[in-house]
Amino acid sequence: MSDLAAALDIVGARWALLVVERLLDGPQRYGDLQRNLGVPTNMLATRLRELEAAGVLTRLPLRHNTRAYALTDRGLALREAIVALGRWGAEEA
Amino acid sequence: MSDLAAALDIVGARWALLVVERLLDGPQRYGDLQRNLGVPTNMLATRLRELEAAGVLTRLPLRHNTRAYALTDRGLALREAIVALGRWGAEEA
DNA sequence: ACGTCACACTTGCATTTTGCAAGTGTGACC
DNA sequence: GGTCACACTTGCAAAATGCAAGTGTGACGT
Numbered sequence: 001m002s003d004l005a006a007a008l009d010i011v012g013a014r015w016a017l018l019v020v021e022r023l024l025d026g027p028q029r030y031g032d033l034q035r036n037l038g039v040p041t042n043m044l045a046t047r048l049r050e051l052e053a054a055g056v057l058t059r060l061p062l063r064h065n066t067r068a069y070a071l072t073d074r075g076l077a078l079r080e081a082i083v084a085l086g087r088w089g090a091e092e093a
Numbered sequence: 094m095s096d097l098a099a100a101l102d103i104v105g106a107r108w109a110l111l112v113v114e115r116l117l118d119g120p121q122r123y124g125d126l127q128r129n130l131g132v133p134t135n136m137l138a139t140r141l142r143e144l145e146a147a148g149v150l151t152r153l154p155l156r157h158n159t160r161a162y163a164l165t166d167r168g169l170a171l172r173e174a175i176v177a178l179g180r181w182g183a184e185e186a
Numbered sequence: 187a188c189g190t191c192a193c194a195c196t197t198g199c200a201t202t203t204t205g206c207a208a209g210t211g212t213g214a215c216c
Numbered sequence: 217g218g219t220c221a222c223a224c225t226t227g228c229a230a231a232a233t234g235c236a237a238g239t240g241t242g243a244c245g246t
Contacts, residue, residue, distance in 0.1 A: 064241075157214065
């Protein structure tokens with residue numbers, strides 16, 4: 001499997017990169033991600049679980065039953081790729 | 094829709110970026126892509142159609158019923174993003 | 187103590203996407 | 217005229233995604 005395929009295995013699923021992009025601005029709570037991205041709640045839960053398992057993000061416990069999601073170093077390392085893809089997407093056809 | 098979401102709308106589908114990566118080495122024929130990537134044939138056909146419609150690649154007619162797929166400038170502009178993602182994928186957990 | 191509320195999910199089911207396997211059409215070549 | 221390589225298409229099963237409604241937990245007001 002190529003390096004690219006390995007990367008896509010982790011962040012290639014729908015919504016995954018968008019979640020990571022959002023977290024580049026700092027830790028966010030579940031509800032914030034949901035509202036800002038418009039992602040279905042079950043998909044968000046699934047992606048957060050997968051990305052945590054892959055070591056891309058961690059859960060930070062906040063007060064009682066609320067927590068925040070924050071990127072790990074491995075997650076932050078996606079910034080370059082995300083910026084590059086974003087720039088490509090911004091260029092008009 | 095964010096720039097990243099716009100990009101993923103075009104190259105976010107499964108196999109799409111892997112096809113483009115393969116074409117970064119130069120034009121390839123259908124059968125070559127299929128064998129090198131291990132992508133199901135109907136998916137490859139679908140992706141090539143979508144990527145062509147999006148202006149990422151073009152068909153070059155070769156002899157009789159064979160053709161090659163080559164990246165357009167817009168497709169080549171994905172190199173930076175693909176390299177960045179590949180580098181990320183290469184880093185071990 | 188009790189009801190209510192926000193928050194972070196889970197669950198059930200329809201829709202869409204993906205994958206596998208087999209088949210089709212076309213032109214070259216023998 | 218038969219066979220072959222090539223580039224697909226088609227039919228159907230499996231998996232991912234999406235929508236809507238429900239669950240559990242702890243804080244907070246009364």
